[in-house]
Amino acid sequence: MDNIKVSVIVPVFNSSQYIGATLDSIINQDFDGFEIIVIDDGSSDNSLEIANEKLNQTTVPNTIIHQENQGVSAARNKGIEVSNGDYLVFVDSDDYITPNHLSELYNGENDFSLIQAVKKDGDTISKPHVYSQDIISTKEFIEMELRMQIPFSFVQLMYKADIIKNNSIRFSSEYIYGEDIYFALIALSYGDKIAISNEATYYYIQHSQSAVRTSQFRRFDVVKIFEELAVFYKKQGLNDLSQLVITSRIPRAIFGNMNYFFYNGYDFDEVIGKMKELDLFNKLSKFEGDSKFKLKIRLFLLNPKIYYNVWKRLKNSID
Known part of the structure; x- marks a missing residue:
């Protein structure tokens, strides 16, 4: 595909309740030159059907891949493999982004860029973090994260695709927790600068359910x-x-x-x-x-x- 500036990668597993709204938020970006890549990781509900219906109705370039259940890391890795964009963005299938998410992230100059994310629980929305600088070195940012001086999730970043692909950086399927932050902290070490936006454009949807004790430590x-x-x-x-x-x-x-x-x-x-x-x-x-x-x-x-x-x-x- 020509002129694809950004690939938006969406792993999906049994997200029928949310995937429609998630895809709508991506489709309705005020940004030209992006593609949507949906990887259905063996859903047993109708997530795949909803994704097909949504993406069949848009002119935004898109790819839908269905694979046997291998876990979210394998799904994201497949998305990286088939992506065509100069930059990569990840959106989880039960979250949503505001219409200016990609335009706030993209400048085509820096190795990485970052927006702010907030948690939404019903009508309650958390306060976003505010940075005092527009540009920060990747080294300084990594140090701040390792000291846990900043709230951070890997979905806040836009990643230069060449850094990810040329250095064979992938999500580890071996782990359930921490594989996403590991991916980000490895990737950042290969870059130089991060462009910072204080716009809160990524919304984590908090599901009002009691804690389920399935982690077994x-x-x-x-x-x-x-x-x-x-x-x-x-x-x-x-x-x-x-x-x-x-x-x-x-x-x-x-x-x-x-x-x-x-x-x-x-x-x-x-x-x-x-x-x-x-x-x-x-x-x-x-x-x-x-x-x-x-x-x-x-x-x-x-x-x-x-x-x-x-x-x-x-x-x-x-x-």
């Missing part, structure tokens, strides 16, 4: 993928970033997911047992950085049960 798998990231950075000679993964991003991921399990009613002894099995206490102790967070970690490591009881009491007082 798989959320802790994110530690493994960050360890792989640390190894990658070290091989690239980015020793400072590698060290930052170990001393900041991994401890923060451990602590955040531990509290997620506590908040969602997982048994204390099961959580602690899993953490010991995965050697997460040792990895948590390597944290360096913010003094308040470091104190929380120290108190937890000193006596996990007391920390848990205090946390639970404070949580209940807020609830």
Whole structure:
């Protein structure tokens, strides 16, 4: 295809309730020269039929691929493989974008560009992050993410396709959690600058359902993928970033997911047992950085049960 500036990649799996609105939001962009690539990852509902119906009615160039269920990473990778655009954008099948999403992202000059994303739960919309600069180096941005100083999701970025394809950067199908942030942090290390827009053009739709306990502690798998990231950075000679993964991003991921399990009613002894099995206490102790967070970690490591009881009491007082 000629004159395709941007490929919008949409992985779909059993999203019949949302995919129509998602595709409408992409079709109705105030931007010329883009294509839509939908990868149906073995849906058992009528998602594929809805996608076909929507895309048959538009003049926007599009491709629909149906494959056996292999997971969202494989679907996104297929989208990368068949894409024709100079840049890549990812949209999840239960979210939506505003009409100026692509025009805010695209300038054709920088390796990456970034917009702001917000969460929408009914009529409630979260506040977007605001950056003070229009351009930021990829190195500085990576450092900010590894310190978790900024909210960030891989869908906020527009990626130069040559960086992704020439360096064989793909989503890892081995992991359920963290494969998307890993993709972004690898890709960013090959670039130079990120153009920043403070426009909130990506909407995560929060589904009002009680937490479903299906993860079986798989959320802790994110530690493994960050360890792989640390190894990658070290091989690239980015020793400072590698060290930052170990001393900041991994401890923060451990602590955040531990509290997620506590908040969602997982048994204390099961959580602690899993953490010991995965050697997460040792990895948590390597944290360096913010003094308040470091104190929380120290108190937890000193006596996990007391920390848990205090946390639970404070949580209940807020609830």
